[in-house]
Amino acid sequence: MTSITDHPINRRWAAADSSILQLYSFPTPNGVKVSIMLEEIGLPYEAHLVTLSDADVRSPEFLALNPNNKIPAIIDPYGPDGETVSLFESGAILIYLAEKSGKLIGATPAEKYEAIQWVMFQMGGVGPMLGQLGYFTKFAGSEIEDPRPRERYQNEAKRLLAVLEKQLEGRDWITGSYSIADIAIAPWLNALEYYQTKELVGWTDLPNVNAYLERFLARPAVQKGINTPSRPEA
Structure with a gap:
């Protein structure tokens, strides 16, 4: 080794x-x-x-x-x-x-691939779209006068959040049981506050997603892991 x-x-x-x-x-x-x-x-x-x-x-x-x-x-x-x-x-x-x-990957092969499916949903959609929306809202992209880039990512972010809102109807976690799908998705939802884009994506119109993020952030492991490693002192 x-x-x-x-x-x-x-x-x-x-x-x-x-x-x-x-x-x-x-x-x-x-x-x-x-x-x-x-x-x-x-x-x-x-x-x-x-x-x-x-x-x-x-x-x-x-x-x-x-x-x-x-x-x-x-x-x-x-x-x-x-x-x-x-x-x-x-x-x-x-x-x-x-x-x-x-x-955290399901108890059966079917549950395993369901969890992986939603991890891929985050990797290919939620992360890139919310990240780009943040760039065109808070960072250097906000200086671009053409509204089309931000509108593109805003609309796609809203669409993806609507998918999550529907998926979370009647369930606490994305696949029913807490899994790597939640660990992949929820940190990006939490980033909307940092990116100052909650209003743009209609956050208050997503009650299932709101409650879901609150449940996630309340977990002791999340509270520790979300600050690890610690950011350098300013």
Whole structure:
């Protein structure tokens, strides 16, 4: 088994305990998916703060772990067959941790693929659309005078939220039971406050989604994982 300490990333973010899973992340909607999942399943891990600056995510050490220069990423010293596993892409990491632990991915094959289906819904739709809406509302994109980009993402965000509103009718969680689907989706719903886009997407007209996010944020594992690793002090 190759040791974590042999990986180039260890030169910049050294593992204090190389026998446990290492998380390299920042508390963004994508980043906290993994820390929340790790807290939910109770797997020991060590969190390393990787800021979104080029100095971190484009460093040779981080690129050796994720050539796509995005957080989060993990190294697990005890993967399948006892081999070290390194992974990037939050959705892939959620599925890996669910299968490793046997938790939060359903009790049957059908339930497993239903959960994965909704993870993909977030990865391909909710995350990109809400993120782009945030960009064209709060960040540099807000300076663009042409209203069409923001309107495009606003309309698509509203459509996706309507899908969730319908799916949550009469159920507490996306697939009925709490799963990786919820850990993928809910952090992006929570980000609407930060992006200042709640009014744009008609948040008050989504009672099921509102109650769902409140349930999610009330979970102890979520409350800890959503702030892991801690942001640097201003």
